[in-house]
Amino acid sequence: MPQTAVSDALNDLATRFSGELLQPLDAGYEDARRVHNGLIDKRPFLIARCRNAADVADAVRLAREYNLEVAIKGGGHNAAGRATIDGGVMIDLSLMKGIYVDSEAHTARVQGGGTWREYNRETQLHGLASTGGVISTTGVGGLTLGGGLGWLQSKYGLAIDNLRSVQLVLADGRVVTASANENADLFWAVRGAGANFGVATSLEFDVHYVGPTITGGLLLHPVARARDVLRFFRDATSSLPDELTIFAGLLHGPDGTPLAGLIPSHCGDPAHAGASLEPLKRFGPPVVDNVGPMPYTAINQMLDGGFPRGALNYWKSSFLSALSDEAIDTIVDCYSRVPSPMAALILEHAHGAMTRIGVSDTAFPHRRTGYNLLFLTQWTNASDTDRCIAWTRESYAAMQPFVASGRYVNYLDDDESGDPVAQAYGPNYTRLRQLKAKYDPTNFFHMNQNIRPA
Ligand SMILES: Cc1cc2nc3c(=O)[nH]c(=O)nc-3n(C[C@H](O)[C@H](O)[C@H](O)COP(=O)(O)OP(=O)(O)OC[C@H]3O[C@@H](n4cnc5c(N)ncnc54)[C@H](O)[C@@H]3O)c2cc1C
Numbered sequence: 001m002p003q004t005a006v007s008d009a010l011n012d013l014a015t016r017f018s019g020e021l022l023q024p025l026d027a028g029y030e031d032a033r034r035v036h037n038g039l040i041d042k043r044p045f046l047i048a049r050c051r052n053a054a055d056v057a058d059a060v061r062l063a064r065e066y067n068l069e070v071a072i073k074g075g076g077h078n079a080a081g082r083a084t085i086d087g088g089v090m091i092d093l094s095l096m097k098g099i100y101v102d103s104e105a106h107t108a109r110v111q112g113g114g115t116w117r118e119y120n121r122e123t124q125l126h127g128l129a130s131t132g133g134v135i136s137t138t139g140v141g142g143l144t145l146g147g148g149l150g151w152l153q154s155k156y157g158l159a160i161d162n163l164r165s166v167q168l169v170l171a172d173g174r175v176v177t178a179s180a181n182e183n184a185d186l187f188w189a190v191r192g193a194g195a196n197f198g199v200a201t202s203l204e205f206d207v208h209y210v211g212p213t214i215t216g217g218l219l220l221h222p223v224a225r226a227r228d229v230l231r232f233f234r235d236a237t238s239s240l241p242d243e244l245t246i247f248a249g250l251l252h253g254p255d256g257t258p259l260a261g262l263i264p265s266h267c268g269d270p271a272h273a274g275a276s277l278e279p280l281k282r283f284g285p286p287v288v289d290n291v292g293p294m295p296y297t298a299i300n301q302m303l304d305g306g307f308p309r310g311a312l313n314y315w316k317s318s319f320l321s322a323l324s325d326e327a328i329d330t331i332v333d334c335y336s337r338v339p340s341p342m343a344a345l346i347l348e349h350a351h352g353a354m355t356r357i358g359v360s361d362t363a364f365p366h367r368r369t370g371y372n373l374l375f376l377t378q379w380t381n382a383s384d385t386d387r388c389i390a391w392t393r394e395s396y397a398a399m400q401p402f403v404a405s406g407r408y409v410n411y412l413d414d415d416e417s418g419d420p421v422a423q424a425y426g427p428n429y430t431r432l433r434q435l436k437a438k439y440d441p442t443n444f445f446h447m448n449q450n451i452r453p454a
Contacts (some may be wrong), residue, residue, distance in 0.1 A: 006066050010046070013058055018051040019095055032092060033084060035073065035096055036137075037313040038383070044071070044090040051095050053167065053175050053201040056112075061158070061173040062201065064444065072199050075115050075139020079315040080414040082448050084194070085141070091199055093141065107164060109204040112141045116150075120297050130162035130212035134247075136301045137309070142218035144203055145194025146410035146449075147364040149372070150153065151265040151299060152210065154352030155242045160191035160362055161354065162205045166416055168198035175201070189435045190408070192364030195441050195448035196432070216265035216299045217271035217291035221284050223258035226335065230328045231398035232283050233262060234345065237371075242352040244257055244276050245269035245328045250335040251306075251344040253288075258335070264291060265299055277436030311342060312382065316396035317374040317411035318403040319366060323347070327402035331373070334395035339387045342378035345395075347371050365426040366406045373399060374411060409449045414421045421449050430454070 014021055021047055032047045034040075045068060048059035051306075063070045069088030074318035076083045076094070082342045084090050094115030101108045103126040110119050117136035117307070123129050131152040140159075150157020156162060165179035168190070176198075178187035185303040188401045189197055221229050233248040240246065264280055265271035270293045281289055320327060335345050351369045359365045366372075377392045379385070409424040422429050436443070 003149050004166040005331060007061055009066065017048075017055055017058065020047075020049040020054050022047040022049065033090065034310070035076035035078070035081055035083050036307075036309050037079050037081055037312065038310040039312045040058060040084060042081065042084040042086045044085055045087050045132060046088045047092050048228055048247045049092045049095050053148075053169060054200045056091060056093075056169045056201055057173045057175060059091050060169055060171070062443075064171075064173070069447065070444065072195065072445070074113055074141030075137065075143070077138045078142055079313045080412060080449075084240070085447050088447075093199070093201075096201065098202075099123075101128065103128065106207050107204055108207045110140050111202050111204055112200045116139045116140060116143070117297075120300050122200055123207050124210075124212055124295070124297055126207075127209055127212055128207035130205040130207045131156050131159045132300070133159075134300070134303060135307055136297075136304055137307070139202050140203060142195065143198060143410065145190060145192075147192050147366075148388065149348055149350075151245055152188075152217070152267055153350070153354045154240070154245045155267050155358060156208055157353040158364065159205075160364055162207070163191060163203060164206055165199050166190050166194070167202045167316055169202055169448075170198045171440040171442065174272070185435055186439060189432055189439075190430070191362035191434050196436055196445055196451045198445065205439045209449070210267055211296035212295045213270055214265065214296050214299060215270050215277060215291065215293050216263070217294065217302070218288060219262040219264070219280055219284075219286040219291055220253065220259045220288035221261070221286050223250065223260050223335070225284065225289065226332045227261065227328055229260040230323070230331065231325070234323045234328070236280060237349045237351065240325060240349075241268070243273070243354075245283070246280070246349055248347045248349075249329070249344050252336075252341040254342050258338070259287075259359065262286075263303075267296070283423060306342070306344070307378070310378055311378045311389070313386060314377045314411055315390050315411055316392050317408060318396075318399070319368075319373060319406040319408070320371045320373050320402055322402070323371050324402065327399070330398050330402065332375040334398055336438060337391060339391045340379040340384060341379070343388065344376045344378075345390070346376055359426070360428055360431075363428050363432055365428050367410065372408055373403070393418040412449050421451060424449060425451070
């Protein structure tokens, strides 16, 4: 790279850039280069902390002109560390947090660097919400562009099912809108594969009346009852109202006790939630039951403490073909060897509105009722890294007889074998490759779960 030419271009850009341009010796660079997963330790040549679409377009053009690789950072939660890059340009959206709610039109627009905590705080001022992440610190951008599972999915669909439009900066620096009426093919692609197609500078959602008080919490049982708890979970999830979403998990309490938990969230009128939740509360009984009415924003933050920024993370996940007794036995057996009290094994149940959308209506194809299994391994001591990664891989391998072919793109790790991106998009993959060739023929946006242009 011709250093003086890049330096001149950077000096020129600095005269009009609204955000911050950080290089390795600048104050703030060390913090800005970090992402949620402490295992990721990359050093971009430039961090362009943008404030608006014009900053993003200029950063894209600069990277193009000087052949610099680009990564896009939204909330920085991607476990595989796709938000950052060694030597290239990190387009950091984390200063772009503007949110505007139109309470009459029932829409909310958020800039590309907002988190779910910020979005929910603003939409709940009006008693409104759309499906967002289970943890409040996750980015709206990255989570939505890959699909977006969350507490409201069975009532209102995935995050993408609530998306009305997206403003994007494309690989050639153009700013476009993608919606049902404008660039409809691009709108189809961004609903599940968005990170491959451009930088989403803002996202507009349909919002619905939710809460502000809904019903949820944790029901925790001794891990010795894990088999019974997971079988009960399977039976309980065979028929649920759309308002009720239940996840299950093997995890540790704050004092290090291993536990088997059910995590329900009922987004309907709290007066009607009791009847649906009663069987869950009666089962066991649990040693901890804090399920009750609480603000929707509190449910979104209820599990945040278990996911500290900077913890070391390694994840594996797959949809299951069925949650058979044998699959449950294998899950429980794997968890009996768990190497870190911060490691959890989560089963996310899918039903309701998110499963009533066609497989090819959006790029995200996983529309069947069923379960996603997530090995969510976290630890803090670097000397535990090999052990924790080995356990996750061995456990994931042990579950292979029970997994379906589909994978959730937002949970893929860096070292997947086979063709995980093809598995993530299934029957929609060919069309996505064609659209990638149309909108990003040189694969400029490749720091993602990459779709190669056809
Ligand atoms: C603690 C934790 C909890 C999670 N909970 C959930 C959950 O409840 N539901 C769920 O579905 N997933 C969940 N995830 C997974 C999450 O969806 C992905 O990690 C997602 O990639 C995070 O988005 P982000 O913006 O925070 O991440 P980033 O790492 O910033 O971005 C992830 C990917 O998206 C791209 N990207 C981000 N923003 C934009 C943008 N504006 N325009 C274009 N590309 C962009 C990045 O380039 C990168 O490839 C969770 C992850 C963590 C760590």
